[in-house]
Amino acid sequence: MMLKLYYTPIACSMVPYINLVEAGAEFDVHVVDVLKREQNSPEYLELNPKHKVPTLVIDGSPLTENVAINLWIARNFPAARLLPSNPAEEFQAIAHLAWCASGIHPAVSLIGSPQRYCDVPGTEANVRMCGVKLLDEHFTLADSLLSGREWFFDHFTAVDSHFFWTFLRAIRLAPDGLDIARYPNCNAHLARMKARASVQKLLDFEKQALERVPVGR
Ligand SMILES: N[C@@H](CCC(=O)N[C@@H](CS)C(=O)NCC(=O)O)C(=O)O
Numbered sequence: 001m002m003l004k005l006y007y008t009p010i011a012c013s014m015v016p017y018i019n020l021v022e023a024g025a026e027f028d029v030h031v032v033d034v035l036k037r038e039q040n041s042p043e044y045l046e047l048n049p050k051h052k053v054p055t056l057v058i059d060g061s062p063l064t065e066n067v068a069i070n071l072w073i074a075r076n077f078p079a080a081r082l083l084p085s086n087p088a089e090e091f092q093a094i095a096h097l098a099w100c101a102s103g104i105h106p107a108v109s110l111i112g113s114p115q116r117y118c119d120v121p122g123t124e125a126n127v128r129m130c131g132v133k134l135l136d137e138h139f140t141l142a143d144s145l146l147s148g149r150e151w152f153f154d155h156f157t158a159v160d161s162h163f164f165w166t167f168l169r170a171i172r173l174a175p176d177g178l179d180i181a182r183y184p185n186c187n188a189h190l191a192r193m194k195a196r197a198s199v200q201k202l203l204d205f206e207k208q209a210l211e212r213v214p215v216g217r
Contacts, residue, residue, distance in 0.1 A: 001076075003027035006047065006055040008034050009209040010169070010216060012105060013054035014202055016069045018161040021198035023077030031209045067097045070158040082158040093159050096152060099138075100162035107134035108166055111175045125176075132177040135170055139183045142167075146185035150192060164193040172217045 005020065007013040007029050020027050032038045032053050039051040047062040048055040055062050056069045063069055071094070074082035083090050110117055110131030114124040142163060145152060152159040167186050170178060180187065193199050 002057075002059050004057040005029050006032050006044070006053050006057070007209070008032045008039075008053045008215065009206055009213050010172070011053050012066055012101075012165050012169075014165045014168075014206070015066050015158075015161045016054050016056055016073060017202050017205065018164070018196075018198045019070050019073045019080075019082055019158050021201050022082060022156070022161070022196075023073050023080040025073070025077060029205070029209075031212055033213050034215060035213055066101050066162065067094070070097060070162065074158055081155060084153045084155075084157060089153055093153060093157055096159040097162055100159070100166055104135070104138045104142075104163070104166040107131050107138060108169050108173070110134070111170070111173050111178075128175050129177060132175050135178060136182070139167070139170070139186055143183040143185045146189050151189075156196070160189070160193060164190065164199070 003020070003025060005013065005016055005027055007017060008031065011034075017029070032044065038044055039048075039053065045051060047057065048064045050064060052064065054066060054069055055064050056072070057063075058072070063072055070082070074080070083093050108131070111128050114127035114131070118124075118127050151157065152163065163186075167183075167190055171180055171190075194203070
């Protein structure tokens with residue numbers, strides 16, 4: 001099986017990178033140069049007409065959207081246990097993946113790219129503030145879900161990778177008003193994630209990718 005991950009430094013393509021490493025999959029990475037707007041090139045739009053990363057090309061067929069990609073990895077590498085095996089918990093995990101993708105990620109985007117959401121000059125700080133309010137709600141909930149536990153479920157799953165990216169990105173963006181100390185369980189989760197071999201491999205790769213495409217932190 002040939003796998004190629006289309007990836008951009010600092011972006012949510014970190015999530016399938018971690019999961020592919022956790023799965024022990026062999027895969028190539030194509031670093032998409034967003035500074036040159038490569039995601040809008042005709043070649044990339046053929047793969048992903050939504051001009052987003054990640055895209056995972058599986059034996060020549062592109063699959064888009066983190067939720068779908070991470071479910072695909074979980075299903076095709078069952079030994080990695082990237083989803084809980086109990087069916088009720090499996091659906092709960094899918095709900096959490098959808099929450100990361102469609103709840104938390106958009107709030108991070110309000111902070112990272114406020115001008116995309118409101119083009120009235122001078123409103124960036126307000127848009128960021130809306131993002132901070134939303135993130136506070138999401139991270140407070142995540143903090144309670146992680147209370148007294150190492151991972152969102154009984155063992156590491158794809159939910160941990162996805163949540164990790166949202167929290168890391170929010171910390172790196174460091175918007176005014178987001179007090180990260182308010183989420184001690186999320187911080188402990190971040191530290192546990194950073195100790196994993198898969199995340200260390202990702203962060204090493206990230207450094208090299210940032211040299212090629214210096215998009216920021
Ligand atoms: N719903 C998508 C969101 C993907 C997404 O927003 N990717 C951003 C990076 S974090 C991107 O590629 N942005 C480039 C663009 O919008 O042109 C998913 O979860 O895979």
